[in-house]
Amino acid sequence: MHTDPGLVAVLAYDGLCTFEFGIAVEIFGLPRPEFDFPWYRHCIVAVDEGPMRALGGFQVLADAGLEALTQARTIIVPGWRNREEAPPAPLLQALRLAHERGARLLSICSGVFVLAAAGLLDAKRATTHWRYTDELAARFPAVEVDPAVLYVDSGQVITSAGSAAGIDACLHLVARDFGAYVANTVARRLVMAPQRSGGQAQFIPAPVAQTPRDDLSAVLAWAQQRLNEPLSVTQLAAKALMSERTFLRRFSEATGMTPKRWLQHARMTQARALLESSRLNNEQIAERCGFGSVESFRVAFRKSVGLAPSFYRERFGQGEGYSVGAF
Template structure:
C-alpha cells in the first residue's frame, strides 16, 4: 500500500480562472470510490478577502486563508489574474515557506508568474502558455523558459503550459504518486488521452499552413502495435509514403517532438503499465518494449522515470484496481484527428 500523498491546497483569488481552478478540483477534490487506497485530501485556500469574483461572474468562498497552507503537501496555483500585477507579498512568503519545508508546487498557465515573483524558479527550467513565454523570459532572465513543452517537472515544482496542459501536469503528478495505471484510470474518467508527450508547439499559430495530420495517425497506430520491433524513422516514413526528411518535418509539426523521442516515450509508457500489472518478468517486459538487452532497458527506464524497473514495480506493482489488455494500453499522445 502506498503512503497517502496528503493535502492538496488549491489557491483561489479575485479574478480566478474558473477552468484552471476546476481542473484542480476535478482531479484532486473528487472522491474516487473506484480505488481501495487513500486518495488526496483537498482544501480551497483564499488569497484575497471576500468576495472573490471568478471569471464568468462566479463567486468563490472559502473559510481557509493563507495560514492554512502550512500543512499542505501540494499547492496548486491556477493562472494569475494579471501578469503585470505583483502577487501579494503574503502569498509569496507563504509559497516560499511551503517550498522550504518540502511542499510541492504546481502552476497552471500564467500561475508560473506567481512562482517567478517568489524567486522560486531562479536557475530552473519552466514553461507557461506559448503566448507568455517571451514575456516570462524577459521579466525573469534567471529562468530557463521552454516554450515547446506541455509541462516541466523540476521535482518539487511543476509548471504547465496553457490551461488544458494543466490536466497533463496534474495527471503526471498522480503518476508520480500512484503510478501510471492509476493516472490513466483518472484520465479515462475525464474522457481524455491518458498522457500527451507532444509539445505545445503544435498549438502555436504558424504563418505557413500545416499539412493535415491524418497522414501521421495511421503510422502512430501501427507503431503502438509494434513496439516490440525495431522502429526506425525509415520504416515509419515508408509507412507514411514519405521521404525521411518530409516525414521528420511533418511528424515534428504534428506532434511537437521527433519520432525517436515519441517511440521511446511510447515504450516507457508500455513498460510502466506492464510493471504495474505484475504479470510479466522484467525480461519479458524488455522484449515487449523492443529493447535488445536488460542493460539498455534499465538505462532507458532509469533515465526516463528516475528509478529502476524493479524499484518501480516494488513501488507501484499490484495497486491497480482494473486490468488492462494489451490493446487498451495507453497512447503516449492523443492521436491526431
C-alpha cells in the first residue's frame, strides 16, 4: 500500500533553466494513469514577480508564490540563472524554514548554489556539474563537494550533477517513495534505459546510461549474465583482450567507477529486482547475485540501500505477477 507522497513544488524564476525545469515537471507533474495509487501533487512556485522569462524565449506563469513552500513535502531547484548572483533573501529564508520543518530539497545542476547560499549544505556532501565543482568548493568551503558522482543523497537534501543527472536524482527520489519497480516504470515512459551505473551507492538503478566504449560493452554484458560468479579484474581484462592496467583505465573512463564497484552496483540492482518480483528467499537471492553468504548479502544490502532485504521486500514487493528480467 503506497502512501500519499505529498506536494512537489518546482521553483520558477526569471532566467529559468528550461531543461532542468522540464525534468522536474515531467517526472513529478504528469498524471500517471498506469498507477492505481496516489501520485505526487505538483505546483510551480514563483521566485520572482510577474511572468518570468525562460531560456528559449518563452514566459512562465506560476501557480503560487513562495508561501506555497510551507505546504510542500519536496522542493525542486531546477538550476539557477546566475551562479555568481546571490539568490533573493526571501527565497533563502523560505528554503531554510522548509528544511527546518522536514521538507526534502533537490537541486539540479547549478541549483546547488541556491541550497549552498541558504547554508543547507554545510558539512554535507554535494555535487553539481563538473564544470562548477571547483567554484562550488571555493565559494562554499563548508560543503564537501564530490565531483565524480551523478548525484548525492544526504537524506533530506539531494544534489545532482549536470542537467541530465537531474533525471537520475529525481528517479532516485521516486524509488525512495515507491520502490525501484515504479521508478523504472516511469523511466520506461521517458523512453530511457532502465539502468545507469553511478559513482555512488544508489537506491535504484537510475535511467540514463553512460555510453560504454564499444570495446567494453560486450564485456559488461558478459559480466551482467554472470553476476552469480566470483568475477575478477583478471577475468574481465582477459575477456576484453586488454592488459589489466589498460582495462582499469578504460573501465573507469566508461563507467566512472572501478570494476569492483560496478559489480557491486549490478548485484544490488539484481537483488532489488528479485526481492520486488520473486518469492526467492534471501539465501537463494544471495547465491544468484554472487554473494558468498546470506549474511554478507544482508550486510551489503543494508549498507547500499539503507534497509534490510526483508523490509525492502515488505515495502516494495510486487508478487509473482512481474518478470524479473523485464526491468
